[in-house]
Amino acid sequence: MATTAGLRPLPVSDEDIAAYRRDGAVLIRNLLSRDELALLEAGIEQGRKQPSAMYSRYQGASGSGETIIDQLPSKRSPMLHRLFEESPVAELAARMMGSPSAQLVLDQIFYKEAGEVVPTPWHQDTPFLNVRGNDLARIWLPCDPSPRDVAIQVVRGSHLWNVIYSTSTTTSTEPANVVKADEGDAFSYDGVGGDDLPAIPDIDNHSDSFEILSWDVEPGDAVVFHGNILHGARGKASHPQRRRALAALFGGPQLRYHHPAGHGMPLPGGESDRPIAEGAPIGDHPDVFPVIWRESGAA
Ligand SMILES: O=C(O)CCC(=O)C(=O)O
Numbered sequence: 001m002a003t004t005a006g007l008r009p010l011p012v013s014d015e016d017i018a019a020y021r022r023d024g025a026v027l028i029r030n031l032l033s034r035d036e037l038a039l040l041e042a043g044i045e046q047g048r049k050q051p052s053a054m055y056s057r058y059q060g061a062s063g064s065g066e067t068i069i070d071q072l073p074s075k076r077s078p079m080l081h082r083l084f085e086e087s088p089v090a091e092l093a094a095r096m097m098g099s100p101s102a103q104l105v106l107d108q109i110f111y112k113e114a115g116e117v118v119p120t121p122w123h124q125d126t127p128f129l130n131v132r133g134n135d136l137a138r139i140w141l142p143c144d145p146s147p148r149d150v151a152i153q154v155v156r157g158s159h160l161w162n163v164i165y166s167t168s169t170t171t172s173t174e175p176a177n178v179v180k181a182d183e184g185d186a187f188s189y190d191g192v193g194g195d196d197l198p199a200i201p202d203i204d205n206h207s208d209s210f211e212i213l214s215w216d217v218e219p220g221d222a223v224v225f226h227g228n229i230l231h232g233a234r235g236k237a238s239h240p241q242r243r244r245a246l247a248a249l250f251g252g253p254q255l256r257y258h259h260p261a262g263h264g265m266p267l268p269g270g271e272s273d274r275p276i277a278e279g280a281p282i283g284d285h286p287d288v289f290p291v292i293w294r295e296s297g298a299a
Contacts, residue, residue: 253283
């Protein structure tokens with residue numbers, strides 16, 4: 001676990017923190033050093049070559065546009081583990097949340113091959129998760145130049161709407177018709193979350209009603225977005241290079257544990273030996289949600 005001592009100053013201003021809290025997302029330039037970026041890329045590549053049994057593979061209707069999503073790659077990759085321990089990624093999340101520590105809730109690889117890029121449909125992370133609350137920050141780290149037409153985008157301010165939407169997603173952007181090609185034995189998105197939640201608004205067909213924030217993101221930059229915000233990524237008929245990213249989700253100690261209706265996302269520390277009560281602060285369960293960064297002197 002890292003603390004403030006020994007780490008370089010974060011490239012984050014008070015305006016960045018205010019933007020994160022107001023808009024629900026902010027771009028932080030040059031978060032990672034060259035060495036940290038090398039760890040990120042090597043870790044993502046290792047995850048791609050040796051996927052876990054929790055991977056899901058998607059593609060466009062024509063069979064191109066391959067996308068791999070894998071769960072908790074940092075648990076298997078020493079490089080990604082080092083990235084979390086040695087880089088300012090977790091500290092950045094804590095600063096944005098205003099919390100004295102950052103615990104890992106989930107990390108995932110989003111690996112999109114060059115050529116056709118399939119969209120990531122608009123969704124909220126919240127309904128997929130085993131946690132609820134405000135102290136939930138996602139750090140999206142691409143290792144390829146990711147122009148705004150393939151990078152993460154968010155609906156500005158939607159983290160404050162106080163709605164949890166359904167996990168069912170559709171997309172009206174082109175190229176659409178994203179289909180699941182296959183998945184590993186140990187995890188499926190089918191059955192995650194409940195059926196009783198409201199449908200996600202049709203954002204692309206009512207674009208005048210929503211303010212979309214997007215950025216041209218460079219390797220080493222980070223987009224920090226709130227775990228409750230509506231977000232996704234556009235599709236593109238042809239893109240010259242891969243679009244590889246790691247997304248890490250951190251919670252503050254006051255974030256609450258939630259028993260999901262269906263099955264939940266995998267837990268970073270695995271299932272607990274002792275049952276976790278609904279609503280228990282995750283700060284009481286560092287075995288399941290490991291503390292990655294703690295402010296010096298914080299308990
Ligand atoms: O990288 C993408 O296309 C989607 C990422 C995403 O949905 C997330 O980080 O929660």
